Amino acid sequence: MRYTLEREAQVSEFEDKVVHINRCAKTVKGGRRMSFSALVVVGNKNGKIGVGLGKAKEVSEAIRKGTEAAQRNIVEVQLLDGTIPHDIEVKSGATRILLMPAAPGTGVIAGAAARAVLELAGVRNILTKIHGSSNPSTVVRACLEGLLAQKNKQDCAALRGANA
Numbered sequence: 564m565r566y567t568l569e570r571e572a573q574v575s576e577f578e579d580k581v582v583h584i585n586r587c588a589k590t591v592k593g594g595r596r597m598s599f600s601a602l603v604v605v606g607n608k609n610g611k612i613g614v615g616l617g618k619a620k621e622v623s624e625a626i627r628k629g630t631e632a633a634q635r636n637i638v639e640v641q642l643l644d645g646t647i648p649h650d651i652e653v654k655s656g657a658t659r660i661l662l663m664p665a666a667p668g669t670g671v672i673a674g675a676a677a678r679a680v681l682e683l684a685g686v687r688n689i690l691t692k693i694h695g696s697s698n699p700s701t702v703v704r705a706c707l708e709g710l711l712a713q714k715n716k717q718d719c720a721a722l723r724g725a726n727a
Contacts, residue, residue, distance in 0.1 A: 577613075577637075579605040579630050580679045583699035584622060602700055603629035605637070606683025612710070613637035614680070614703055640710040641718075645687035648715050655705035657696035662709045665690050676702040684710055 583602040588595045599622050606612040615632025619625040641648060646664040653660055660677065665688040671681050673691040676699040681689055693702060 601625040
């Protein structure tokens, strides 16, 4: 009983958002057999974010599995005053995404899949542009890679051996 209460307290810190639900159909002798996959993003809107994919015969079960997978894959990202420290262009699969910091008051200018990742990560002002494929799974992966590749001034100074 104690374990479930601790787990529920941990889960409540994070918000989840279903980015995409995909329906698959397998043709068998008796007809079509449906299954679903759900791409879920969880985050605390303060620099921690996770992405997960859940597959099941029912939508609700796929979403639950995706949420659990996302909670197991939580990573921390670098943010600077509600935006990202610098421009970056990331390629993942057939998707290329350009992330650019924006002035306060701009908001999150992004497509649906990238918006889910950025908002749950805690980014409040950013400009994005997607080139190539707009497949939600590759857009989410590219956006997460771009956020993880961000470096602040202190990190860059430490790499050079200088003081910031």
